[in-house]
Amino acid sequence: MTETGRYLYAIARGLDPQALADVPALAGGRLEVVRHRGLEAVVSTVDLEEYGEEGLRRNLEDLAWLEEVARAHDTVVQAAATHAPTAPLRLATICLDDDGVRERLDSWHDALEEALDRVEGRREWSVKVFARSRPAPQPAVSQPATGGAAYLQRKKAENQAREADESSAAVIADEVHERLAARSVAGRRLAPQDPRLTGRQERMLHNGAYLVEVAEGDAFAALVGELASAHPEVTVECHGPWPPYSFATLEQQ
Amino acid sequence: MTSAVDVGASVGTTVEPAPVHGRQIALVDLLDRLLGTGVVLAGDVVISLAGVDLVQVRLHALITTIRADMVEPR
Numbered sequence: 001m002t003e004t005g006r007y008l009y010a011i012a013r014g015l016d017p018q019a020l021a022d023v024p025a026l027a028g029g030r031l032e033v034v035r036h037r038g039l040e041a042v043v044s045t046v047d048l049e050e051y052g053e054e055g056l057r058r059n060l061e062d063l064a065w066l067e068e069v070a071r072a073h074d075t076v077v078q079a080a081a082t083h084a085p086t087a088p089l090r091l092a093t094i095c096l097d098d099d100g101v102r103e104r105l106d107s108w109h110d111a112l113e114e115a116l117d118r119v120e121g122r123r124e125w126s127v128k129v130f131a132r133s134r135p136a137p138q139p140a141v142s143q144p145a146t147g148g149a150a151y152l153q154r155k156k157a158e159n160q161a162r163e164a165d166e167s168s169a170a171v172i173a174d175e176v177h178e179r180l181a182a183r184s185v186a187g188r189r190l191a192p193q194d195p196r197l198t199g200r201q202e203r204m205l206h207n208g209a210y211l212v213e214v215a216e217g218d219a220f221a222a223l224v225g226e227l228a229s230a231h232p233e234v235t236v237e238c239h240g241p242w243p244p245y246s247f248a249t250l251e252q253q
Numbered sequence: 254m255t256s257a258v259d260v261g262a263s264v265g266t267t268v269e270p271a272p273v274h275g276r277q278i279a280l281v282d283l284l285d286r287l288l289g290t291g292v293v294l295a296g297d298v299v300i301s302l303a304g305v306d307l308v309q310v311r312l313h314a315l316i317t318t319i320r321a322d323m324v325e326p327r
Contacts (some may be wrong), residue, residue, distance in 0.1 A: 070283050091287040207304045242278060245286035
């Protein structure tokens with residue numbers, strides 16, 4: 001007999017289980033709702049061979065597996081968040097059975113209520129700022145650089161120009177964040193992503209997440225556009241609206 | 254003016270609202286959130302979710318894959 005567990009996708013408040021009827025669950029399973037003290041945990045059954053501690057350690061190293069689970073998790077979270085205030089859970093949060101799920105809902109009840117109050121009627125927007133790569137310095141036409149002194153001088157000038165660029169780009173990133181944070185309910189600076197992960201050459205100066213009222217989404221996006229136009233020396237990217245992934249964090253207990 | 258065109262294209266919000274509102278989240282962004290933030294809830298007995306460990310696992314998995322791609326540029 002295979003052992004199974006309950007995979008938790010999200011916790012919502014006032015979610016009608018019917019709203020998830022057509023949403024696929026992991027591993028061909030079926031989504032269910034465990035209700036306790038006014039909160040609903042969205043769960044499905046998974047095989048502990050695959051999702052147990054050992055299985056996870058192995059599978060989390062497998063990018064194809066990770067992507068499939070992350071996408072499935074996100075699909076469920078997006079569906080729930082469309083219908084009710086929703087606190088997404090981390091990937092691969094698993095309880096042994098529904099009693100375990102209810103215990104979680106019990107012990108985290110107040111913190112969950114707070115998190116749901118915080119994100120209700122709001123969505124997350126991602127705004128990233130990238131440094132633009134500096135155009136190659138033009139060689140001076142009238143002064144062919146010959147000799148060690150001229151070379152060093154040119155190098156020094158190039159370095160100074162690059163440092164000035166980088167510090168002004170950092171100032172712009174700070175300004176963009178401040179302006180956006182002022183226009184949103186909450187703003188967070190996430191760690192800039194490694195160029196190996198973004199697949200881009202430009203350095204990421206800012207990886208911001210903003211919690212924005214649903215009705216304010218267009219105005220927020222318009223502000224991002226304004227800020228981008230005002231700062232052609234950087235590239236600004238805006239994505240959203242997403243479920244409030246970065247704003248449902250519970251305090252560590 | 255090329256610079257104006259360039260800026261607009263890089264933002265997307267001012268030029269093409271539609272793609273910006275697309276719900277598909279880039280995998281890196283999704284994992285940033287699903288492993289790095291979100292409700293901190295450890296499972297019963299099964300998993301001890303030390304966030305840092307998971308993030309390292311994630312980065313390791315991604316970087317390994319990307320490096321493998323880079324070895325064969327064509």
